[in-house]
Amino acid sequence: MPDDLKTLPEGGRINETPLAGALSERYLAYAMSTIMARSLPDVRDGLKPVHRRLLWAMQQLRLDPAGGFKKCARVVGDVIGKYHPHGDASVYEALVRLAQDFAARYPLVEGQGNFGNIDGDNAAAMRYTEAKLTEVAKALLEGIDEDAVDFRPTYDGEEQEPVVLPAAFPNLLANGANGIAVGMATSIPPHNAGEVCSAALELIRNPHATTAELLAHMPGPDFPTGGVMVEPADSILNAYETGRGGFRLRARWEKEALKNGTWQVVVTEIPYQVQKSRLIEQIAELLEAKKLPLLADVRDESTDKVRLVLEPKSRTIEPAMLMESLFRATPLETRIPLNMNVLDAERTPRVMGLREVLRSWLDHRQVVLVRRSNHRLAAIERRLEILDGYLIVYLNLDEVIRIVREEDHPKEALMRTFELTDNQAEAVLNMRLRALRKLEEMEIRREHQRLTKELKGLQKLLSSEKAQWTRIGEEIEAARDKFGSGALGDRRTVQTEAAVVTFDESQFVEKEAITVILSEKGWLRAQKGHLEPTAELRFKEGDSLALMLHAETTDRIGLIASNGRAYTIKADAVPRGRGDGQPVRLMVELGNEENILTAFVWKEGLKFLVASSAGRGFVVKSEDLLAEKRTGKQVLVVDAPDTLAVCVPAEGDTVAVIGENRKLLVFPMEQVPEMTRGRGVALQGYRDGGLSDVKVFDARREGLTWRLGDRTRTETALAPWRGNRGGAGKMPPNGFPKSNRFDG
CATH class of the missing domain: 3.30.1360.40 (Gyrase A; domain 2)
Structure with missing residues (x-):
């Protein structure tokens, strides 16, 4: 017996498996279940399993568009009892969404009762609402009882359900889809069905049509709530070619x-x-x-x-x-994402472009046409076989009657005498006496001629791919005529280029001098006027001043944090008054272990040198430090325990770096690259410890200056400390601050 198998006293076994392997195997099974059977739509009918089962259950309940309504509770009960073993609330929510004309561009369910509204109010309980299928849903189901698609057993094996619907309507693009699976998601906005059909017809006429040629017929999304789309044409083209992108939509x-x-x-x-x-x-x-x-x-x-x-x-x-x-x-302006991640005909999830999505739908329509035609062909052949038997009866009526009356085994006798098949003999014996009248014979001959003509037409259709695409084109044109015009089909979303409006909020803010104050514990506030550095400031007990910045209310304040991220806040948004202000962590997304290192008044054209505690850094423009979102923008990439240690103005031709090992290195500024984001380059090499401070200065005019208490000292003879970036450096001049910082 293998070592990983242990026998239990009761006769069972324990199979020992590494926990990591067992977890990954089960999580993969869960992920595949979510992707295949819950979250991603099928490219052929554009439906997720719950929506497909809803439509199938409603058809089984005969909730046709021309018929009456039934309680939604009845529909939901059938769905969860027979096809979809999930919670009734989720199934009812899916049903409601299919009926909401502000959520679905082409509703698949017609609701009666309260199905919610655009304000976000929920629908009434399922016991109060009623539903039936719409004409769009009827088109999706058309031919399903003619062997158009495959069926599979339901979860309990007692029923059958369709794997996919015949889909005479381009539902995936027309109604769109949204879903979040494991490791992937889908987001497809709704489109105009008439335009989608026109694009599909173009692809039939020209199988090599480009995405741009298809977009001439289908210029972009068409949302049920209308709106104005202001996305540039090149961006739209790129989104539909790659299957990923987005659209700006305005009220x-x-x-x-x-x-x-x-x-x-x-x-x-x-x-x-x-x-x-x-x-x-x-x-x-x-x-x-x-x-x-x-x-x-x-x-x-x-x-x-x-x-x-x-x-x-x-x-x-x-x-x-x-x-x-x-x-x-x-x-009032939102961005609608496009991520055409769908299950293809082999049930494989992948992202498709517009052309491939339309091609997949057309190929499915060809498969459906061939299967329906074969089904009809077999039915006609069976009927013609029976009609041939009937005609033989009429030609030999007296003999047939004699055989039936006198023979002990009339079926075998009929088959032997007139060379009938088993089906023909059975049909003859099951005929009623009233069918023997002369008028009935004429009807049978007319039906035989009609079916023979239809048989030849089907045989011709199945033998010619060109004829099949002609028929598919006719079906799509019929769908375009039916769903592409009128109140339901007219385009609702307008497309236009966004008007260029010069807008600067600062011009509507009263310009006023303020002093921005940040405390050591991260409390941010502003006081009126430009305070002197020696001004008396009050803080919470145990807190003190971290930095003070003179600004105007129309300015933007840049913040650099120890996590390597840059943040930007508007000066007029900083809490005013003589209070303690507001924690900066409420204004920007900052962890408890992180803190603000420096702040500056943002201006175009400034440059800063940022460096990590490990001694790596680069020069960054102020434009690349602009980040209005609370989450900020990652500038210097640091890995714990390293942090962003220094951010200083990059004004000068020389860089001075001093490490915790008290080694000073001076090198040309041109050796530090300019970047927008990254880990940077080594400014100074350390055997132990890290970086203490950095200074950028003009060596030819100023020399290297540092503070000693209330006075400053300048060193111009820097030859002993000059070197190349990344060097180790030498001990600093006598009198250099013991804090290893240039500001004392």
Whole structure:
């Protein structure tokens, strides 16, 4: 017996497996289950398993568009009982989304009752709402009972469910999809079905059509809530070629004139998947925080149509400038991601471009056409066989009647006498007497002629790929005519180039001199005026001054932290007054073990030398230190326990570096590269310890200066310490501060 198998007293065995191997094997199984059976849509019908099972269950319940409604609880019960063993809440949520006209561009379910609204209110409980299929869903299911697709057993083996739907409607692109799996995700915005069909027809006419040629028919997404897309054309083309990208979507607005020359802006369409109530809350919060200097008030006057009223602070403000400020600060402008990560026909997850997505759908339609045609062909052949038997009966009616009346085994006798097949003989014996009338014979002959003609047509279709693509083109044209026009099919999202509006919020902030004060424990505040360095400042008990900075309220303050990240905050956003201020960690994303090393007034064209405690560094421009987000921007990459130790202005031609080993090295500034992000280069080599301080100076005019208490000392004879970057250096001149810092 192998060593890793142990026998238990009860007769069982223990298979000893390394924990890491067991965990990875089980996690991989979970990941594949999430990817294949939950989160990613199939490229052929654009559906995830839960949506496919919902539509299949509703068809089994005969909830056709022309029929009546049934309670959603009944639908959900069938889905979770027969096909989808998950929670009823998640299944009902999926059903609701398929019915929401503001969430789905082409709803697959028609709902009756409260199915939620654009404000973000939830749908009523499933026992109160009813549903049935729409014409779009009917197109997706068309031909499913004609052997168009494969079926598989359900989870308990008692039922059958389709692997994929026939999909006579381009659902993946038309309705889009969103999902987060394990290690991958998908995000496909909705499109106009008529335009998608036109692009597919172009691909049929020209199988080598480029993405640009396809985009001439399908210029971009078409969202159910409308809006204005302002993405550049080259960016759109690149997104659809690679299958990854994004689109900037803005609210649609118009200027509404009022009396006495006043005006207001009315927003009539908001971006896709933005909750209107939450949007108004966010605008109101920013208004209260005085972060929208051009806006006076916001009101919601919506009924069944969106109407948000925005009042400017002054009628002299340009409406475009007001909206530009709101687009920058609120979800009135959002970015819709594109990540066409789908399961292909072999159930393999991968990212596809637009051309490959359309090609996959068209290939699926060809497979469906061939399977439906073969199914129909077999049915016609079976029927013609029966009709041939009927015609033989009419030609020999008296003999057939005699055999049936007198023979002990009439079936075998009929087969022997008239050379009938088993199916023909069985059909003849099952005929009713009324079918023996002359009129019935004429009907059988007409049906035989009609089916024979259809049989030849199907045989011709199946033998010619060109004829198949002609038929597929006709089907797609019919879908375009049906779903590509009218209230449902007309394009809702407008595409335009973003207007260039020069906007600088600082021009609406009153310019005022302030002093920015940061304490050792990370409390940030500002006081009016430029305080003297000797000014008396109060701090919390145990706290003290870390740095003081003179600025204007219109400035931006750059912060450099020990984690190697740069942050930017607006000077007017720094808490004012004589209080303790606000922890800087609430204003930027900073860990408890990290701290702000230095701050500066941001200006274009400045350069800084940043260095880690390990003695590596580089020069970075102020433009590359600009980071408005709370998370900041990684500039110097450091690995624990190293930290960013120094950030000094890079103004001069020479660099002086001193290490914790009290070795001083002086080398030309030109040896330090300029970078935007990285680990940097070695400024000084250390056997033990790390970097203490760095200074950039002009050796020809100033010499190397350092502070000794209240006075300064300058050394101009620097030859003993000169070398190349990365050298070890030598002991500093007599009188150099014991703190190993140039500022004393």
